[in-house]
Each structure stands twice: as C-alpha cells, then as structure tokens.
Amino acid sequence: MQLKEKNGIEKKQSRMMRLVMFAIDRREVTLVILILALGAFLTWVSPNFLSAANFSVMLNAIGTDIIVAVPMAFCMIAGHSDFSVGSNVCLSSILAGMAMNAGASPIVGILIGLACGAILGYIMGFAVNHKVPTFVATLGGMYAYRGIAMVLCGATSITGFERSFLNLGRFTIAGIRAPIIYAAIMIIIGHFVLKYVNFFHNAYYIGSNVSSATLAGINSKKYLSVAFTLTGLFCGVAGLVLCARVGSVSVNTATDLHFKNIVGLMVGGVSNHGGTGSLIGGMLGILFMQMLDNALVMLYIDPNYNQIFIGAILILAVALDQFVSDYRAKVHT
Amino acid sequence: MENNVIISVENVAKSFPGVQALKGVSFKIRRGTTHCIIGENGAGKSTLMKILSGVQTATSGNIVVDGETVVFHNPAEALEFGVGTVYQELSNYQQLDVAHNMYCGMLPIKHGMLDWKKLHADTRKVLDEFGLTHVSPTDMMVSLSLGAQQMIEIAKLLIREARIVILDEPTSALTSVEVERLFELISTLKEKGVTVLFISHKLDEVKYLADDVTVLKDGQHVVTVENTEELTESQMIRYMVGRDVAYDYQAGTSEAGEVLMEVENMCYGGKTVQDFSFKLHRGEVIGISGLEGSGRTELFECIVGWKKKTSGTVKMNGKVCEIRNTTDASRCKIGYMTKERKHLGLFLSMSVQENISAAATERLSKKGIVQYSDRIKNANVFVDKMSIKISGLAQRVMNLSGGNQQKVLLGMWLSNEPDVLLIDEPTRGVDVGAKREIHVLIREAVKQGKGVVLISSEMPELMASCDRILVMHEGKLKGELKLGEYSEEKIMSLAYSNMQQVG
Ligand SMILES: Nc1ncnc2c1ncn2[C@@H]1O[C@H](COP(=O)(O)OP(=O)(O)OP(=O)(O)O)[C@@H](O)[C@H]1O
Ligand SMILES: [Mg+2]
Numbered sequence: 001m002q003l004k005e006k007n008g009i010e011k012k013q014s015r016m017m018r019l020v021m022f023a024i025d026r027r028e029v030t031l032v033i034l035i036l037a038l039g040a041f042l043t044w045v046s047p048n049f050l051s052a053a054n055f056s057v058m059l060n061a062i063g064t065d066i067i068v069a070v071p072m073a074f075c076m077i078a079g080h081s082d083f084s085v086g087s088n089v090c091l092s093s094i095l096a097g098m099a100m101n102a103g104a105s106p107i108v109g110i111l112i113g114l115a116c117g118a119i120l121g122y123i124m125g126f127a128v129n130h131k132v133p134t135f136v137a138t139l140g141g142m143y144a145y146r147g148i149a150m151v152l153c154g155a156t157s158i159t160g161f162e163r164s165f166l167n168l169g170r171f172t173i174a175g176i177r178a179p180i181i182y183a184a185i186m187i188i189i190g191h192f193v194l195k196y197v198n199f200f201h202n203a204y205y206i207g208s209n210v211s212s213a214t215l216a217g218i219n220s221k222k223y224l225s226v227a228f229t230l231t232g233l234f235c236g237v238a239g240l241v242l243c244a245r246v247g248s249v250s251v252n253t254a255t256d257l258h259f260k261n262i263v264g265l266m267v268g269g270v271s272n273h274g275g276t277g278s279l280i281g282g283m284l285g286i287l288f289m290q291m292l293d294n295a296l297v298m299l300y301i302d303p304n305y306n307q308i309f310i311g312a313i314l315i316l317a318v319a320l321d322q323f324v325s326d327y328r329a330k331v332h333t
Numbered sequence: 334m335e336n337n338v339i340i341s342v343e344n345v346a347k348s349f350p351g352v353q354a355l356k357g358v359s360f361k362i363r364r365g366t367t368h369c370i371i372g373e374n375g376a377g378k379s380t381l382m383k384i385l386s387g388v389q390t391a392t393s394g395n396i397v398v399d400g401e402t403v404v405f406h407n408p409a410e411a412l413e414f415g416v417g418t419v420y421q422e423l424s425n426y427q428q429l430d431v432a433h434n435m436y437c438g439m440l441p442i443k444h445g446m447l448d449w450k451k452l453h454a455d456t457r458k459v460l461d462e463f464g465l466t467h468v469s470p471t472d473m474m475v476s477l478s479l480g481a482q483q484m485i486e487i488a489k490l491l492i493r494e495a496r497i498v499i500l501d502e503p504t505s506a507l508t509s510v511e512v513e514r515l516f517e518l519i520s521t522l523k524e525k526g527v528t529v530l531f532i533s534h535k536l537d538e539v540k541y542l543a544d545d546v547t548v549l550k551d552g553q554h555v556v557t558v559e560n561t562e563e564l565t566e567s568q569m570i571r572y573m574v575g576r577d578v579a580y581d582y583q584a585g586t587s588e589a590g591e592v593l594m595e596v597e598n599m600c601y602g603g604k605t606v607q608d609f610s611f612k613l614h615r616g617e618v619i620g621i622s623g624l625e626g627s628g629r630t631e632l633f634e635c636i637v638g639w640k641k642k643t644s645g646t647v648k649m650n651g652k653v654c655e656i657r658n659t660t661d662a663s664r665c666k667i668g669y670m671t672k673e674r675k676h677l678g679l680f681l682s683m684s685v686q687e688n689i690s691a692a693a694t695e696r697l698s699k700k701g702i703v704q705y706s707d708r709i710k711n712a713n714v715f716v717d718k719m720s721i722k723i724s725g726l727a728q729r730v731m732n733l734s735g736g737n738q739q740k741v742l743l744g745m746w747l748s749n750e751p752d753v754l755l756i757d758e759p760t761r762g763v764d765v766g767a768k769r770e771i772h773v774l775i776r777e778a779v780k781q782g783k784g785v786v787l788i789s790s791e792m793p794e795l796m797a798s799c800d801r802i803l804v805m806h807e808g809k810l811k812g813e814l815k816l817g818e819y820s821e822e823k824i825m826s827l828a829y830s831n832m833q834q835v836g
Contacts, residue, residue, distance in 0.1 A: 216692040217663025
C-alpha cells in the first residue's frame with residue numbers, strides 16, 4: 001500500500017525529471033526557446049528592443065567576446081577553463097597600440113599584437129602541461145598579464161591610431177558591422193573544426209577521461225598546448241578588433257571577459273568538467289547572457305545588480321550541471 | 334519454513350529508457366546461506382542487486398526482507414536495515430587512507446574532535462581480523478591491490494553490522510590467492526549467520542561456494558536450485574545460455590611467423606620488474622602468468638611508456654623503438670588494454686560509438702577529417718561480433734552492464750588494429766558464452782599477422798587461449814611452458830618457486 005503510493009510519486013517525479021533531462025540534453029533547442037521568449041518579453045516591455053540600433057549595439061559587444069569564446073570552448077571541452085583571457089586581450093592590444101604609436105606601421109602593430117597574444121596563451125598551456133592546476137595557472141596569468149599592462153601604460157589610455165587600422169574594427173558589409181562578421185566566421189569555422197577535424201574533436205576524449213585518452217594514444221599535452229596557444233592568439237585578434245572599434249585601449253579593457261565567457265559557455269552546456277557541449281550551444285549561451293544583460297539595462301536596473309545576476313547564474317549553472325551528472329550516476333549506473 | 338526465508342523478491346521489474354532490465358522476477362533467499370546469482374551479460378543481475386541495496390528503485394514489484402516489505406531510497410537506508418553491498422565497480426575513496434574509508438561516516442569522536450588514536454587502533458584490529466596484516470591504516474586506498482580494497486569494502490560493511498552482504502562480481506579482478514582468501518572470509522561470514530549474495534561468471538566458484546543458485550536470463554528468472562551433485566557447470570551454462578558452449582579458446586590454431594616484438598632486459602622500480610626479456614612472433618598469443626605483485630602489470634606499463642622504465646629496450650620488427658609515453662607506443666603500433674576499465678580505459682560519459690572509435694580516431698578519419706560513417710560502421714562490426722547488448726550506438730557507456738563495458742573496451746582496442754596488443758584481463762566480467770567469442774576475435778586478429786600478450790588470473794583461460802605461457806615471479810621470468818605442457822600445477826610451482834624453497 002505504502003509502496004504503491006511511493007511508486008506513484010516516484011513516477012511523477014521521474015516524468016518531471018525526464019522533461020528536465022530532455023531540456024538539458026537538447027540544450028541548443030532549450031536555449032533558442034529561451035532566447036526567443038526573452039526577446040518577446042523585451043519587445044513587449046520596450047519596443048525599442050527590436051530596433052536595428054539596439055541589436056547592433058548588443059551584437060557588436062559580443063562580437064569580440066565570441067572571437068575569444070570559440071577557442072576557449074576548445075579548452076573547456078578538454079576540461080580547462082582559462083581565466084587569463086581578459087588580461088591577455090588587454091596586454092596584447094596595449095603592446096600593439098604602443099608599437100603603432102611609436103611609429104610602427106599597422107601591419108607590424110598587428111603582428112606584434114597577435115604574437116604577444118599567442119605567446120601569453122602558450123605560457124598558460126606550458127604551465128598546465130607541467131602540472132600546475134589550470135585554475136592556479138590561469139588565475140596567475142590573469143593577474144600577472146594585467147599587472148604588466150599597468151606597468152607599461154599606467155592610467156593613460158592609448159589612442160590616435162591610423163585610419164587604416166581603425167577600419168579593421170569599423171568596416172561594414174551590407175550594414176553588418178565588423179565584429180559581428182568576425183564572430184560569425186569564428187563560429188562557423190570553430191563548429192566545423194570541433195566536429196570534424198580529428199585533432200580537435202579529440203578534445204572530448206581528453207575532457208571525458210584524460211587517462212583513458214592518453215592510453216588510447218591521444219596526445220593530450222600537445223592538444224592543450226595548441227588549444228591554449230590558439231586561445232591566446234585569438235585574444236590578440238579580439239584585442240586588435242576591440243582597439244580598432246573603440247579607437248583606444250587602456251588597462252581597463254576586457255576586465256571581466258573571462259567571467260562572461262565562462263558563464264555563457266557553461267549556460268550553453270559546455271561543462272567546466274570537460275567532455276561535453278557543442279560550440280553552437282556555447283554560443284547560444286553567450287548570446288542568452290548578453291540578452292539578459294541587455295534586459296537589465298532596458299529595464300533601467302542599476303548596473304551594479306548586473307554582477308549579482310551573473311554571479312548567481314554562474315552558481316546556478318554549476319549546480320544544475322552537478323545535479324544532472326549526479327542524477328545520471330544514480331539512475332544510470 | 335517461511336521463517337527460513339530472509340529475502341523474498343516478488344515480481345520485481347525495472348525498466349530504463351529503451352530497455353527492460355528486469356521483467357518480473359520472483360525468488361526466495363534462505364537465511365544464512367550463500368546464494369549465487371548467475372546469468373549472461375546484461376541479464377539484470379547488477380540491476381537487481383542495486384534495487385536490493387537502494388541504488389535504484391524498482392518500477393514495480395516488492396522486496397520483502399524478514400517479512401517486511403521494504404523500499405530503500407539509498408544505500409545508507411539499506412545498510413541501516415542490514416543490507417550491505419560491494420559493487421561491481423568498486424566505489425571507495427581512492428585518495429583517502431584505509432582508516433577513513435573503513436569508518437567513513439562513523440569516525441570516532443572524543444571531546445568533539447576526531448579521535449585519531451582510536452581510529453587507527455580500531456582499523457588495525459579489523460585489518461588483522463581480516464588477515465590484512467601487511468596493510469596499514471594510513472595506506473592510501475589507491476596504493477592497495479584490488480583484492481585488498483575488496484576485503485576492506487567487506488570489512489566496512491561488517492563494522493556496520495550488515496546481515497546480508499551482496500558481492501557483485503567480487504572475484505573478476507582478483508588473483509587466485511586473493512580469491513582463496515575471499516572464500517575463507519565468506520565461510521567465516523556464514524558461520525556468523527550472515528547471508529551472502531554472490532554474483533560471478535566463474536562457475537567453478539559458484540559450484541564451490543553456493544548453497545543455492547539462481548539463474549537470470551534476459552531479465553527473467555529461469556530457476557532457483559539447490560547446489561547439489563546434479564547441478565554441474567554445463568547444466569548451469571544450459572540454464573544461462575539455453576545451449577551448450579564449447580570451452581575452446583583456440584590455443585595453437587595459428588602459425589607463428591617471424592619475430593614481431595622483442596622486449597629486452599626490462600627493469601622497473603628496483604625489484605618490481607627485473608631484467609625481463611621475451612620475444613613475440615607474428616601470429617602468436619602468449620600469456621604471462623604470475624601472482625598479484627609479480628610485476629606482470631608493471632611490465633606492460635613499462636613497455637607502452639605508461640610507467641617510466643628504469644632500463645630496457647623494446648624492438649619492433651628488429652628495430653629499436655624509443656617509447657617514452659603512450660603516444661610513442663601507439664606510433665610503434667603497440668596497444669595496451671588495462672584491467673581498470675572504469676578509470677583507465679573507457680570514457681564513461683561518452684557514447685558506445687565514441688568509445689569504440691577512441692583508439693582509432695586516426696584510422697577512422699581521412700586527411701584529419703573525422704569520418705562519422707566509418708566510425709559507425711566500425712562500431713557496428715564489433716557490436717555484432719561480440720553481441721554487445723546496447724540500446725543503440727548513442728547509448729552512454731556508463732549505462733551498460735559490466736560485461737558489456739568490457740566488450741566495448743576490447744572493441745576499442747581491436748579497432749585500433751595495433752601490431753602488438755597487450756591485454757590485462759581480457760575477459761574481466763564477461764560471461765562464458767561471450768568469452769569464447771572474444772578469444773575467437775583475438776585469434777582472428779593474430780591470424781592477420783599481429784601478436785597478442787595476455788595476462789589473466791584465470792589459469793584455465795590462459796591455458797586454453799595461449800600458444801606459450803611465460804611465468805613471472807617477483808619481477809623475473811621463471812620459466813616458459815609450451816602448448817601441450819600446460820598444467821596448473823606446473824604453472825603454480827613456477828609462480829611460487831622461491832617462496833616454497835624459503836618456506
Ligand atoms: N541506467 C541504465 N540505463 C539504461 N540501461 C541500463 C541501465 N542500467 C542497466 N541497463 C541495462 O539493463 C540491462 C541489465 O543490466 P545489468 O547491469 O543488470 O546486467 P548484469 O546482469 O549485471 O550484466 P553483467 O554480467 O555484464 O554485469 C543491460 O541491458 C543494461 O544495458
Ligand atoms: Mg553486472
């Protein structure tokens with residue numbers, strides 16, 4: 001008797017759980033629905049939301065974020081979250097800017113920015129491959145790189161770039177602005193590479209169980225080295241694009257980029273434990289987070305609340321992830 | 334009579350998305366007996382045990398313990414009721430010491446603080462009781478052999494006064510000495526009136542231990558019989574599989590060709606592996622026999638660069654291969670399948686297809702581009718050949734039964750098509766029928782000019798599948814037996830040689 005009741009409750013629970021699990025397994029679908037719903041809500045609150053101007057501002061802002069988020073996803077799927085990206089963006093664009101102000105041509109400036117980004121990323125990969133926990137290594141990088149930037153450029157901001165350089169972040173094609181075009185290219189290539197290029201697809205194995213992957217002959221150290229260097233390189237790209245778009249760079253550039261990207265990717269199903277998630281899901285997560293951000297602005301909520309929001313969502317996303325994997329382990333062992 | 338029954342399983346059914354693991358099973362377990370449960374891989378044995386121990390709840394049906402209908406929601410609840418379980422995949426705290434594992438959740442407290450002295454003294458006492466005199470309470474769990482870990486898990490249950498102890502395939506990774514020790518332990522449990530549920534694919538063990546035997550097949554109950562003279566191993570197989578299974582693992586059915594791999598003077602860690610040399614020819618399956626701690630596993634690990642050898646060389650086709658890590662090994666076409674499939678082998682959260690493809694990602698891609706159709710084709714070949722029981726290639730490996738996980742792991746390594754495959758316990762947890770299929774597959778690979786080296790703690794399996802057997806003792810090569818000269822006595826006398834002279 002009692003048993004039957006319990007079974008009844010369990011069945012209801014499990015039907016609910018099945019729905020939750022479905023929503024989580026089909027993360028991309030869920031996010032598209034959420035994004036549309038949020039969009040509809042915002043349009044209802046403020047017709048301004050649908051204006052081309054607002055969209056353009058919003059997408060412009062995430063354009064540079066996404067240039068970095070794509071290679072970051074490559075690291076995260078292999079089980080490593082890089083906290084140094086914001087500082088890398090800042091330092092490499094400051095170096096490029098200083099070089100150009102000192103008389104270097106835009107081409108040389110760009111090369112310096114890219115090289116700097118790649119080297120800073122390589123250092124992170126090197127540390128991780130030499131048994132420094134990723135969290136420690138990249139948090140160290142986050143402080144150290146920002147510190148170097150502060151030493152180099154102090155409280156001033158660097159401006160006064162050539163027109164040809166500025167165009168890099170300001171051109172439009174058919175009305176679409178440069179950062180969005182860069183981001184779109186990154187997503188398309190990133191998606192293809194992660195899904196079809198064997199070397200990068202191995203990220204899933206490395207993230208799922210690095211010992212098994214190593215035994216299976218997958219060179220995880222080489223992968224991590226490449227992935228961190230690429231992340232660094234694209235920090236350089238993002239730094240240059242940002243610098244060209246805004247027209248200036250200072251030590252305050254990209255201060256919370258790492259955080260925004262990691263939260264977005266995690267909301268999109270790219271777990272920080274590694275082994276799961278798709279690039280498209282991750283990008284939808286970032287878009288969703290940006291829309292929330294936008295929503296807070298449009299609802300005239302004090303920007304300080306924004307941080308509370310992002311923090312809370314991060315914790316929720318992690319908790320949900322953990323809950324789901326625990327649930328799987330319980331039902332499916 | 335009813336009083337005699339401690340557990341009564343009544344019409345228990347359990348379904349998972351896409352699979353009906355149990356289809357209404359009923360039988361009774363007598364108090365104080367050793368009750369063995371057998372059946373093919375995926376028959377539902379572990380699922381039933383998980384229901385008994387509260388890891389999962391039945392979709393329908395009742396479990397009656399001591400006349401009381403019970404539903405356990407987690408293992409702690411079950412243990413409170415006296416039902417304790419050692420799972421198929423051990424689930425202890427690998428990074429904690431023995432004492433903490435043993436008293437987890439009931440650490441002795443004095444003045445509000447952890448009483449280290451009592452903890453260590455109590456643990457010492459229990460360890461001695463279990464004959465684990467060589468283990469210290471402060472040893473890390475990881476540093477112990479699987480056998481010792483298993484004993485500690487059982488000890489843990491007894492401290493908590495379990496009246497019913499469930500052992501899900503406890504012997505699948507133990508050496509014969511460890512198995513003997515475990516059996517002694519089981520008989521003392523029985524004297525204390527503890528009821529033991531024992532799952533194993535090794536029918537000789539079942540024959541030896543059981544009072545009663547229950548057979549499951551495809552989620553259904555076949556029979557529960559008393560272990561009498563009439564219940565022979567072949568009778569059990571007939572109950573399990575529904576037909577007879579030949580005990581033919583194909584030893585000596587292929588021609589040995591030229592030398593494929595030469596291992597010369599391999600040394601590791603002082604005395605663990607000492608000056609070990611052997612040759613492997615194309616078309617050969619050779620076995621390495623020895624006790625736990627004889628250095629067999631370390632030998633494999635040194636060959637593929639998983640552990641750093643002290644000295645020694647590996648030659649492939651006469652050429653020296655510089656192997657520093659497993660990437661080098663896979664470049665030299667040497668594969669290594671470990672016996673710890675959960676931690677060192679499988680990708681539990683990934684799909685069957687991705688697991689089978691894992692070691693062959695390069696072969697299954699063209700110019701660096703992943704060929705999903707090739708991957709699927711390849712995975713299907715192994716699923717068919719080994720009759721791996723899955724609901725689809727997209728099923729996560731963690732949802733497969735133990736034996737089916739093992740088959741996936743083997744599929745992964747055979748897909749890799751290495752020239753030399755080193756296998757530690759090829760058929761761990763695999764049922765009798767599938768065992769043969771696996772050895773046929775290994776032999777098929779060998780017939781195409783490859784070479785295989787096996788480690789198995791099951792001597793009959795080794796003797797039935799290998800063309801030569803090398804016996805290892807304390808890191809040294811003690812002798813070699815050729816096909817036709819095999820006998821358990823010979824192997825044992827070599828494996829024990831020194832010890833007997835000393836003792
Ligand atoms: N969480 C799950 N989700 C889906 N299917 C499952 C799950 N757990 C078990 N199964 C399926 O239920 C069936 C029975 O599995 P179970 O683990 O009980 O087999 P078993 O008899 O213990 O086999 P083995 O001898 O290989 O350990 C298998 O087909 C398995 O794939
Ligand atoms: Mg099982």
